[in-house]
Amino acid sequence: MLYRFLQIFILFLMKFFWHLKIINKQQIQNARGCIIAANHISWFDPPFHNKNFGKLLKKLHAIPIKRGTIDRKAIELVKEKLLAKESVLIFPEGTRKSSKAKSGIGKIALETEKDILPIYIENSDKFWQCLIGKKRLKIIFGEKIKVPEFSHLEKTKENYRKLAETILERINKLKDEN
Numbered sequence: 031m032l033y034r035f036l037q038i039f040i041l042f043l044m045k046f047f048w049h050l051k052i053i054n055k056q057q058i059q060n061a062r063g064c065i066i067a068a069n070h071i072s073w074f075d076p077p078f079h080n081k082n083f084g085k086l087l088k089k090l091h092a093i094p095i096k097r098g099t100i101d102r103k104a105i106e107l108v109k110e111k112l113l114a115k116e117s118v119l120i121f122p123e124g125t126r127k128s129s130k131a132k133s134g135i136g137k138i139a140l141e142t143e144k145d146i147l148p149i150y151i152e153n154s155d156k157f158w159q160c161l162i163g164k165k166r167l168k169i170i171f172g173e174k175i176k177v178p179e180f181s182h183l184e185k186t187k188e189n190y191r192k193l194a195e196t197i198l199e200r201i202n203k204l205k206d207e208n
Contacts, residue, residue: 051169
């Protein structure tokens, strides 16, 4: 119930303050149990280091990732969620300081054999321009990348990276198409 309340409240805030525009919203209806992959350009990362806010984020099923290392515990937790038919949001770049895909999303996709819903988020790094109405926060949903498109790949580091790069390319392509 808390999750649903926060979802409605945040959607209201985003529409009112950031002039949110959602494109291809119908794609999200089929997102249950898949990997939701979005670009990461905003400076607004969840602050897990704040004890109370970190607890709230964990209650909302956010998974903190240890930066600068391969966080095997987080990868296993993400895989567990996906195999339990829950959806998980992953940023292929891992951090907003990078424009290259990290292999983790490829590894997770190949090992869980879950579809991937690409999303392009535009202007999330332009907080003030959106707030005063010069820009709009735009979320563009793409068509799912279906399991058969990548299930033939062997589970190797090289293929994890290739799939991650393909996912990021599909995300970035959404900007050009819309």
